[in-house]
Amino acid sequence: MTLVDDLMNLKKSAVTAIKNHQEDMEELRVHYLGRKGELTGLLKQMKNVDPEDRKAVGQVGNDVRETITSLIAEQQEALNKLALDRKIASEKIDVTLPGAQPLQGQPHVLQQIMDEIENHFLGLGFQVIDDPQDSPEVETDEYNFERENLPKDHPARDMQDTFYITPEILLRTQTSPVQSRVLEKHDFSKGPLKMIAPGKVYRRDTDDATHSHQFHQVEGLVVGKNITMADLKGTLLSIMQELFGEKHQIRLRPSYFPFTEPSVEVDVSWDPVTPETKPEDIKWIEVLGAGMTHPNVLKMDGVDPDEYSAFAFGLGPDRFAMLKYGVDDIRQFYLNDVRFLEQFNKKGE
Structure with missing residues (x-):
């Protein structure tokens, strides 16, 4: 064998x-x-x-x-x-077996957008100011309106009609007061101020597909020497391309805001723009307002406008989320319908 x-x-x-x-x-x-x-x-x-x-x-x-x-x-x-x-x-109970795992949640789609915005500006060296001490949602008339160059008889207040607790205490209509609170304490001997202020704001609006009495805002402010509109445009282009894609472009159109001069409306291209795209073929959509901070605003916050200049802008995360994901009704974000919200699970789970 x-x-x-x-x-x-x-x-x-x-x-x-x-x-x-x-x-x-x-x-x-x-x-x-x-x-x-x-x-x-x-x-x-x-x-x-x-x-x-x-x-x-x-x-x-x-x-x-x-x-x-x-x-x-x-x-x-x-x-x-x-x-x-x-x-x-x-055995009636086998304690060695793994238990039932609870469903894992995820950040709300609006929080995801705000996190993207915050992370981008942190990368640009901005501070994120969201501490309740510097960013109260119940604000004074002085900080919410008067410090923003909106005295009590200013007609632009009508566009920001809000919820008053007393004649001098109200729910803030914008996160601009945060800028004033931080700016009046900033020590310019340590460098310029670069900050964003995210948070909830309130206006007495009738809720519909594009309006809500409560929404989110991220306002930005840069104050220093020799700050120009070019700095503003470059900053806004970077965040637009972060959110919508590197091939999207922006344009600035003259506008009016009491707290900036000059003021601009900012549009972003609906589709990516390539070298072959003809200017007349670009479709634009308005996304935010911005401008060079008004000298009166700087003065009221204790900054000499002859020595320092500044730019400011206001982003709407709710609006950005609608544009980015094709949501046609802002109220969907606040109904807490899991079937709607789970579409935005970044982990794909």
Whole structure:
């Protein structure tokens, strides 16, 4: 009988023994595959095989080893499962099994947009001011309107009609008061001020597809020496391309705001713009307002407008989310319908 025959007989007997074995498989593994096992003993006879036949015999030996190893692993797994099933059946509670995992939540889509905006401006060296001490939602008339160059008889106040608690205390209509609170404490000997102020704001609006009495705003302010409109445009272009894509462009149109001079409306291109795109083919949509901070605003916050200049802008995360994801009704963000909100799961779960 040849060595190949011996190997094949070993394989046959091992398969039968393993399948019929109902206890731990370690004993059989040592018996067949250990250093003093049967397969090891047969393979030691390879030295007596003709050199030209050793390769073929070696392949048979490897096949036998792999078959026995694989079968032992499968049988051991089956025995482990059987033992676990018996244990579960005998116990009312198996505390070793993993418990039911609760569903994992996710940031609201508006919070996701605000996080994107904040992370981008942090990368540009801005501070994020959202501490309740500097960013109260219940504000004074002075900070909400008068510090923003909107005296009590200014007609522009009508556009920001809000909820009053007393004649001098109200729910803020913008996060601009945060800029004033931070600016009046800023030490310019330590450098310019670069900040954004995210948060909720309130206006007495009739809720419809594009308006809400409560919404979110992120206002930005940069104050320093020699700040220009070019700095403003570059900053706004960077955040627009962060949110909508690098091939989108912006344009500035003259406008009016009491707290900036000059003031601009900012449009972003609806589609990506390439070198081949003709200017007349670009479709624009208005997304925010901005401008160079009015000298009166700087003066009221204790800053000399002859020495320092500034730009400011206001972003609407709600509006950005509608544009970015094609949402046609702002009220969807506030209905807490999980079927709607789970569409914006960034993890894809």
